[in-house]
Every structure is written in C-alpha cells, then in structure tokens.
Amino acid sequence: MSTDLKTINRLESEVRGYVRGFPTVFTHAREARLINEEGREYIDFFAGAGVMNYGHNNPELKSALMDYLAEDHIVHSLDMATHAKARFLERFEEVIMKPRGMDYKVQFPGPTGTNAVEAALKLARKVTGRQNVISFTNGFHGMTLGSLAVTGNAMKRAGAGVPLSNATQMPFDGYLEDGSDHSLELLEAILADEGSGVDKPAAVILETVQAEGGVNVARMEWLKKLSEILERHDVLLIADDIQVGCGRTGSFFSFEPAGIKPDIVCLSKSLSGFGLPFAITLFKPELDKWSPGEHNGTFRGHNLAFITATKALDYWTNDELKNEVERKAELVEQRLKAIVEKAPVKASVRGRGLIQGIAFEDAELAGKASAKCFELGLIIETAGMEDQVLKLLPPLIISDQDLGQGLDIIEKAVMAVAGEASPDKKVA
Ligand SMILES: *Cc1c(COP(=O)(O)O)cnc(C)c1O
DSSP states (O other): OOHHHHHHHHHSOTTOOHHHHSOSOEEEEEBTEEEETTOOEEEESSHHHHTOTTOBTOHHHHHHHHHHHHTTOOSOOTTSOOHHHHHHHHHIIIIIIGGGTOOOEEEOOSSSHHHHHHHHHHHHHHHHOOOOEEEETTOOOOSSHHHHHTOOOHHHHHTTOSOOOSEEEEOOTTTTSSSOOOHHHHHHHHHHOTTSOOOOOSEEEEOSEETTTTOEEOOHHHHHHHHHHHHHTTOEEEEEOTTTTTTTTSSSSTTGGGTOOOSEEEEOGGGSSSSOOOOEEEEOGGGOOOOTTSSOOTTSSOHHHHHHHHHHGGGGSSSHHHHHHHHHHHHHHHHHHHHHHHSSSOEEEEEETTEEEEEESSTHHHHHHHHHHHHHTEEOEEESTTSOEEEEOOOTTOOHHHHHHHHHHHHHHHHHHHHHSOGGGOOO
C-alpha cells in the first residue's frame, strides 16, 4: 500500500468515507480527470459530489485566483466590505437574478452547504414564528443538527445522538414506486386539517432531484403544484439547490423549468466553481428580518471563493453551457438505457440533466459496479438508502471523449457484475 494511504489510515478517524471506496492517493486533476501518485488517470464521474461542475483546475478560474493572490488582495475579511464581495454580488444580480426576474437578498452563511440550510431554517422559523418544518422522504440537507432533522437517512440521523425535532417527513414525488402518486393531495389535506396532528410548518424544504437520496426526480407538474399549495397555506418554500443547482440539470437553478420562485434558495457545492468552500442563502427581500450579526460565522463569504465564483458566472452569460448539459444528458440517458437493456439484471435509469443513475433491484450490484469502475479507471459513487443507485455526476464541461470512455467503463463494469449475479434476474 502507498505510504500516504498508510499514514491516512493510521491517523485519520474511522469516520473517513470516500477514501475507502477509492483507495488511492490523488496528486493532480484536470477537467474531468484525476491523476494518482503512480500517474494513473481516472475519469471523474463523481466531481466532488457536484462541486467540480466546471472541471478540475479550470484554467480561467485558476488564473483569476492566481492574479488576485499575486496582487496581495484581501483573503479574509469576515463580513467586512471588499471589492471581491461587491463584484460577486453585482455579477450575480446581473447574470443570474435579473435575467430570471428574481429579486433576492443574499446572505453569506458559513462556507458549507449545511451552513446555508441552517440559515434558511432559522430564518423561516423566525419570520413565521412557527417551529415545524416539512421535509421529504429520502431528502438530504446536511450533517448539522437542524439540517439532519430534515434529512431522511436513518444511519445519518442516528449520528446526532440527541432527538431530532421540529420536523415532519412527507412522501416525495413517486415515493410508492407503483405509479400511484398522492403525495401532494396528502400534503394539502394535512396542511388544511386541524386534526392532522402536524403543526403548521414554517416551511417545506425540497430538493428537486434528490441526489444523495438516490437520484429521485420530482416532476415539473409536481413542483408547480407543491409551490401553489404552499402559497395557498402561507408556508414558505426552501429549495435546497446545493447539489443540483449551478447548472447540474441544465438551467442555473434546477427549479427554473417548473416556473416556480422559491422563497428561500440554498446554494453551495459548485458555487465557487473551483472547489473552494462557499455557500449562499437567498431569500425574498420581505423575509430579511435578521438583526445585524444574529447569524454569523468566521468564514462567511471567503474572498478567494468570491473571485472564482464571479469568474464562473461567465458561463451563464449565454445558453451555451445549458445547451451542452442538455445534449450530453440525452447521450448519457440513451447509453445507460442501452446498458440496462443489455445487462442481465433488473435495473432502471433515472435522472435529469447530468445527474443520472442506474437503480439496481439487487442493491449490492451498485457498490460492486462502482468498485469495478474504479478498477477500470472511473470514479463513480453510489447513492440511496441502500446504496442501490450507481450515480453519475460528471463535470458539466467534460469532453465527449471522456464522457464516452466513462460510459464504456460503466458498461463493462455492469456487464461484469451482472454476469456474476444470477442470470435469471433479467426482466422479461
Ligand atoms: C451536500 C449537500 C448538502 C450539505 O452540504 P455540505 O457542504 O456537505 O454541508 C446539503 N444539501 C444537499 C442537497 C447536498 O447535496
């Protein structure tokens, strides 16, 4: 075993995770490729769980960052004023909010996704004076206590060590998987019924595509109807776009095609564009009831992240990237469907944009396929409560060649693990 890996295994806590599935030491990365200490190249269909949408070491972002550092500009400033912050805000307004007819105030919470979610939950409770928040089955919103209370996964919840409270879980779109969906009828009935026993919530928190939860896609009609119900009942809608925002599904925000305007939006992961920690919580101006410093943090709006995030917004001055994501998504979906058709396994393809998955009926096959992919030079993870979904999350800027090569590896891996499983599992 590599010396560095030995050091990490000896000194880093048992809590370490991804290194177990991808046990190698990475030294370099470019675009959609990771390179390990032996110089072996891996195609990256994981992209830091959706952090590297614009590719590793994106040259334009890197050069903006290097210029900024070379000129001794401000790196850390708490939430004092800097040019870097003002440029980011201006550019975010001009490139993202104005063209979409959005009017949001921007809060810089701490730099991680869960910080953005905690800020959203606190604000929704403060503004409405209500404590309960409704979240959806298999939702994932982060690891701190407030976010964990609205997260579904039992293993992660158990890690809290205290009761997780003031949250009510409701079925997500298609929860029963038998084609009969009454999730929103149920939600509305419960909101309307004083006898439901569910305290009127401050907000509903939503992922339009549940990423960690197994690539569960909400239909556009469902999102639209959800938004209408919440408006009727005076309940706020929080869109957690941390993983599927920043272009992952094509449009900058994942909810755009549904034509809805959530009251609060959380962004992080690919927001800095360069892998630097950065998160924002957006909310409608009338919700801005914070007192100065009521919610703070030492690393709010880190200036290096402002620089790369501002540069990354150049990708959104036209529809080029969005169209590319849609084109590649079509290609990925076709290939995955063909693989599932060909392999002797019961499995289905799901996803939207460049978050796609193969859901295996025999849950173990997803992990085995991921391990086989790693052996063959592809980094790809699993998702879902039983890790039953092989989840594709390539950088959006991936070349067609790398995309094709990655899909070839998936085909080989799925055929190999399906061949090892009993062949009578093929769907008729
Ligand atoms: C990753 C993620 C989070 C949490 O972000 P962290 O930076 O890990 O705290 C929250 N919500 C969603 C949808 C995520 O994918």
